[in-house]
Amino acid sequence: xxxxxxxxxxxxxxxxxxxxxxxxxxxxxxxxxxxxxxxxxxxxxxxxxxxxxxxxxxxxxxxxxxxxxxxxxxxxxxxxxxxxxxxxxxxxxxxxxxxxxxxxxxxxxxxxxxxxxxxxxxxxxxxxxxxxxxxxxxxxxxxxxxxxxxxxxxxxxxxxxxxxxxxxxxxxxx
Amino acid sequence: xxxxxxxxxxxxxxxxxxxxxxxxxxxxxxxxxxxxxxxxxxxxxxxxxxxxxxxxxxxxxxxxxxxxxxxxxxxxxxxxxxxxxxxxxxxxxxxxxxxxxxxxxxxxxxxxxxxxxxxxxxxxxxxxxxxxxxxxxxxxxxxxxxxxxxxxxxxxxxxxxxxxxxxxxxxxxxxxxxxxxxxxxxxxxxxxxxxxxxxxxxxxxxxxxxxxxxxxxxxxxxxxxxxxxxxxxxxxxxxxxxxxxxxxxxxxxxxxxxxxxxxxxxxxxxxxxxxxxxxxxxxxxxxxxxxxxxxxxxxxxxxxxxxxxxxxxxxxxxxxxxxxxxxxxxxxxxxxxxxxxxxxxxxxxxxxxxxxxxxxxxxxxxxxxxxxxxxxxxxxxxxxxxxxxxxxxxxxxxxxxxxxxxxxxxxxxxxxxxxxxxxxxxxxxxxxxxxxxxxxxxxxxxxxxxxxxxxxxxxxxxxxxxxxxxxxxxxxxxxxxxxxxxxxxxxxxxxxxxxxxxxxxxxxxxxxxxxxxxxxxxxxxxxxxxxxxxxxxxxxxxxxxxxxxxxxxxxxxxxxxxxxxxxxxxxxxxxxxxxxxxxxxxxxxxxxxxxxxxxxxxxxxxxxxxxxxxxxxxxxxxxxxxxxxxxxxxxxxxxxxxxxxxxxxxxxxxxxxxxxxxxxxxxxxxxxxxxxxxxxxxxxxxxxxxxxxxxxxxxxxxxxxxxxxxxxxxxxxxxxxxxxxxxxxxxxxxxxxxxxxxxxxxxxxxxxxxxxxxxxxxxxxxxxxxxxxxxxxxxxxxxxxxxxxxxxxxxxxxxxxxx
Numbered sequence: 001x002x003x004x005x006x007x008x009x010x011x012x013x014x015x016x017x018x019x020x021x022x023x024x025x026x027x028x029x030x031x032x033x034x035x036x037x038x039x040x041x042x043x044x045x046x047x048x049x050x051x052x053x054x055x056x057x058x059x060x061x062x063x064x065x066x067x068x069x070x071x072x073x074x075x076x077x078x079x080x081x082x083x084x085x086x087x088x089x090x091x092x093x094x095x096x097x098x099x100x101x102x103x104x105x106x107x108x109x110x111x112x113x114x115x116x117x118x119x120x121x122x123x124x125x126x127x128x129x130x131x132x133x134x135x136x137x138x139x140x141x142x143x144x145x146x147x148x149x150x151x152x153x154x155x156x157x158x159x160x161x162x163x164x165x166x167x168x169x170x171x172x173x174x
Numbered sequence: 175x176x177x178x179x180x181x182x183x184x185x186x187x188x189x190x191x192x193x194x195x196x197x198x199x200x201x202x203x204x205x206x207x208x209x210x211x212x213x214x215x216x217x218x219x220x221x222x223x224x225x226x227x228x229x230x231x232x233x234x235x236x237x238x239x240x241x242x243x244x245x246x247x248x249x250x251x252x253x254x255x256x257x258x259x260x261x262x263x264x265x266x267x268x269x270x271x272x273x274x275x276x277x278x279x280x281x282x283x284x285x286x287x288x289x290x291x292x293x294x295x296x297x298x299x300x301x302x303x304x305x306x307x308x309x310x311x312x313x314x315x316x317x318x319x320x321x322x323x324x325x326x327x328x329x330x331x332x333x334x335x336x337x338x339x340x341x342x343x344x345x346x347x348x349x350x351x352x353x354x355x356x357x358x359x360x361x362x363x364x365x366x367x368x369x370x371x372x373x374x375x376x377x378x379x380x381x382x383x384x385x386x387x388x389x390x391x392x393x394x395x396x397x398x399x400x401x402x403x404x405x406x407x408x409x410x411x412x413x414x415x416x417x418x419x420x421x422x423x424x425x426x427x428x429x430x431x432x433x434x435x436x437x438x439x440x441x442x443x444x445x446x447x448x449x450x451x452x453x454x455x456x457x458x459x460x461x462x463x464x465x466x467x468x469x470x471x472x473x474x475x476x477x478x479x480x481x482x483x484x485x486x487x488x489x490x491x492x493x494x495x496x497x498x499x500x501x502x503x504x505x506x507x508x509x510x511x512x513x514x515x516x517x518x519x520x521x522x523x524x525x526x527x528x529x530x531x532x533x534x535x536x537x538x539x540x541x542x543x544x545x546x547x548x549x550x551x552x553x554x555x556x557x558x559x560x561x562x563x564x565x566x567x568x569x570x571x572x573x574x575x576x577x578x579x580x581x582x583x584x585x586x587x588x589x590x591x592x593x594x595x596x597x598x599x600x601x602x603x604x605x606x607x608x609x610x611x612x613x614x615x616x617x618x619x620x621x622x623x624x625x626x627x628x629x630x631x632x633x634x635x636x637x638x639x640x641x642x643x644x645x646x647x648x649x650x651x652x653x654x655x656x657x658x659x660x661x662x663x664x665x666x667x668x669x670x671x672x673x674x675x676x677x678x679x680x681x682x683x684x685x686x687x688x689x690x691x692x693x694x695x696x697x698x699x700x701x702x703x704x705x706x707x708x709x710x711x712x713x714x715x716x717x718x719x720x721x722x723x724x725x726x727x728x729x730x731x732x733x734x735x736x737x738x739x740x741x742x743x744x745x746x747x748x749x750x751x752x753x754x755x756x757x758x759x760x761x762x763x764x765x766x767x768x769x770x771x772x773x774x775x776x777x778x779x780x781x782x783x784x785x786x787x788x789x790x791x792x793x794x795x796x797x798x799x800x801x802x803x804x805x806x807x808x809x810x811x812x813x814x815x816x817x818x819x820x821x822x823x824x825x826x827x828x829x830x831x832x833x834x835x836x837x838x839x840x841x842x843x844x845x846x847x848x849x850x851x852x853x854x855x856x857x858x859x860x861x862x863x864x865x866x867x868x869x870x871x872x873x874x875x876x877x878x879x880x881x882x883x884x885x886x887x888x889x890x891x892x893x894x895x896x897x898x899x900x901x902x903x904x905x906x907x908x909x910x911x912x913x914x915x916x917x918x919x920x921x922x923x924x925x926x927x928x929x930x931x932x933x934x935x936x937x938x939x940x941x942x943x944x945x946x947x948x949x950x951x952x953x954x955x956x957x958x959x960x961x962x963x964x965x966x967x968x969x970x971x972x973x974x975x976x977x
Contacts, residue, residue: 023293080203
């Protein structure tokens with residue numbers, strides 16, 4: 001390697017982590033995948049078009065392929081690996097599996113992060129069931145090639161029907 | 175990674191006909207599922223590919239010296255370094271592993287590099303000096319086909335025709351036949367080049383083995399056909415080329431051909447270290463074959479009642495630089511060229527061509543998609559000429575059990591097109607515009623391009639017929655190894671096949687079949703690899719049929735051995751051989767007339783029963799090369815769509831309001847997975863109708879990115895209502911009919927028909943472009959290639975901005 005690697009310190013999924021030898025031109029996506037051992041964010045287009053690499057940077061959803069790794073220095077990053085906790089899968093994760101929203105699954109991590117964002121914005125609202133168009137708008141930045149999105153919407157509806165009860169089980173189809 | 179037990183539930187719930195959860199679902203929602211691009215090995219190097227910038231050029235010299243000298247570079251290989259055979263291919267081995275003396279398409283691999291990291295490998299590629307003598311590309315498929323003095327894509331060949339397949343039935347040129355036609359419609363149709371656009375990029379990890387062979391972890395559709403093509407090029411016996419399926423991020427036909435399998439293996443064998451290759455999105459557009467673009471001229475004649483009198487068609491399919499599966503694609507387009515309709519007098523002439531355009535091969539629908547757009551458009555044109563209802567003309571001409579296709583093949587088993595259409599028309603229509611109670615997005619979406627002026631609603635129908643399994647005499651068998659043993663007091667069935675789970679849910683289905691056939695709660699599907707026999711490809715909607723059939727057959731063999739064992743161990747259990755013959759396995763026990771006799775765990779004890787079986791579908795025959803006659807197909811599957819669209823006829827923008835689909839699947843094995851196939855297939859058909867096209871000019875690819883190659887977003891997809899019919903096929907496992915492809919066929923013509931209905935234009939080319947739809951007659955031809963407009967609905971600014 002001719003380029004001097006850099007030291008990168010992040011709070012990833014709640015834990016302070018350090019990586020060394022991160023190339024200075026690396027994206028946050030490649031830093032997470034190659035240097036922090038977190039391949040959950042996906043490398044489908046690396047152009048900000050497909051949403052598969054979505055992570056939270058200080059609570060804001062970003063396409064990690066478009067963020068320079070150095071821009072994330074010292075900040076908080078949440079990836080799909082951080083969605084489940086000791087209690088198990090989150091409601092949204094379970095809803096995606098139960099509703100058939102997961103086929104090849106390559107887009108799934110990005111969708112889950114986008115839904116988590118939608119969920120946090122919808123929380124506390126008086127309208128419990130989100131309007132279909134609102135859900136579609138919120139997910140318009142995430143491409144899926146397998147499902148035709150119908151079952152993604154089913155999963156989101158099931159998961160967001162009870163925004164204040166994230167651990168409540170959804171009715172599984174099978 | 176695919177091996178897991180199912181959550182607690184009864185065998186019935188999780189058996190055939192149930193919708194158990196995907197065994198890989200949890201790993202996929204936690205980010206832990208290991209896709210091929212996520213693999214890592216100690217001491218691993220990264221590979222990169224240098225590709226041709228020209229669609230056609232002679233290679234005068236390649237200088238790799240500068241690349242080799244870069245620190246961190248471990249190997250720079252060209253065609254001269256290919257250890258064995260220099261070419262490969264699925265049907266014809268005409269595709270160079272690395273270009274030798276000539277490049278024949280934009281993006282053809284020329285050299286490969288292994289380095290410490292991906293950036294170094296890519297940088298090294300850029301320092302390789304290739305001297306080209308650029309030649310004019312052969313990019314016009316009509317010229318490639320019919321210009322006798324034109325150049326040849328492959329110098330040694332007499333012409334540029336990969337395959338010419340006519341289908342002759344009756345005498346459509348006969349004057350007496352033609353005189354019976356009250357209306358005759360002739361149209362020329364064009365289909366652009368569609369991309370599979372699977373989200374997981376091509377990737378693999380090759381690990382050199384101590385025995386001089388290689389272990390390749392790869393995302394593919396058919397492990398054994400990869401092995402078969404790789405071994406001679408690597409100069410290795412097949413048993414030293416071992417493949418294991420890595421996590422596959424979608425396929426849709428695009429992983430049928432090899433991409434970097436040989437390249438990564440060559441670099442690993444040369445360096446003695448593991449080598450990982452991962453394409454980025456741009457390289458992915460160059461790294462796999464696409465759907466064949468088509469030019470089709472159709473003439474349909476019908477009598478005054480609307481019955482087809484004759485059909486003639488000329489179908490040109492652009493196969494690009496190398497043969498890939500063009501031969502089989504031509505066979506499908508020719509044999510299914512008039513669709514699911516009866517007609518005695520038919521001439522279809524289908525050509526698959528070599529050009530210097532990107533190579534084309536398998537994509538969902540495989541030759542049947544292109545023809546379907548044309549024949550369905552023709553059915554609408556006939557209906558319009560006769561003043562008939564578009565559904566009625568389809569119903570009138572529909573095939574049924576016993577119908578004879580133009581190939582002479584008789585349709586065995588149900589072919590319920592009339593029932594499909596009957597169900598489709600009873601499905602509820604959306605409320606009229608402005609009456610829905612909620613605001614329907616206008617064409618142009620949130621762009622506020624209209625307040626409703628110039629917006630017209632249209633309705634259209636489409637029907638498609640697809641062959642299931644491989645055709646024309648090919649024996650695409652599948653192999654399954656099933657083992658039954660007792661673990662922790664519980665019977666566990668494990669299923670081992672080489673079948674590729676590409677997202678469709680085959681891994682779920684294999685376990686369902688084992689649970690049903692062996693009456694157990696726990697079934698585990700082992701990782702797919704070449705340690706077991708071939709399963710054939712995850713293509714042609716065939717895996718439920720073929721690998722499903724293989725798992726079922728192997729389970730039946732295991733069951734027979736269980737009964738033999740029970741008879742040996744407990745001869746007093748039943749009095750007669752006849753009684754034994756009626757014993758079944760259910761609820762983890764041997765049962766007679768639904769009453770438990772003895773637990774499986776008591777019969778097996780510490781014994782393990784294992785059986786490996788091949789499953790073959792019924793034999794088919796090649797099409798006669800001169801007449802196109804022959805029983806070429808195993809099974810037929812049909813679907814029909816209705817599309818409702820709003821069209822801004824001034825701006826040429828389309829919003830699909832609702833789609834409805836009816837499909838006959840013979841027997842539902844897993845409703846959740848099945849619905850996902852129909853929904854996803856519909857979406858890809860919508861993409862082809864409205865937005866998806868790899869644009870080429872003079873052989874150069876102009877839009878290899880998701881910025882410029884559009885696939886449907888969640889805003890482009892309308893609500894889809896579905897009805898699934900079950901007319902069991904007496905010949906197939908459980909009566910099933912392959913289901914993945916038919917909805918991709920019928921979705922496209924239904925949408926185009928709906929847009930025609932709204933705007934009143936002929937619309938003979940897909941994907942539709944706004945200038946074709948809008949009332950613009952003097953559109954400069956040169957701008958038609960540009961991207962002045964897109965159909966993509968633009969969402970409003972996000973509350974939380976993306977980075």
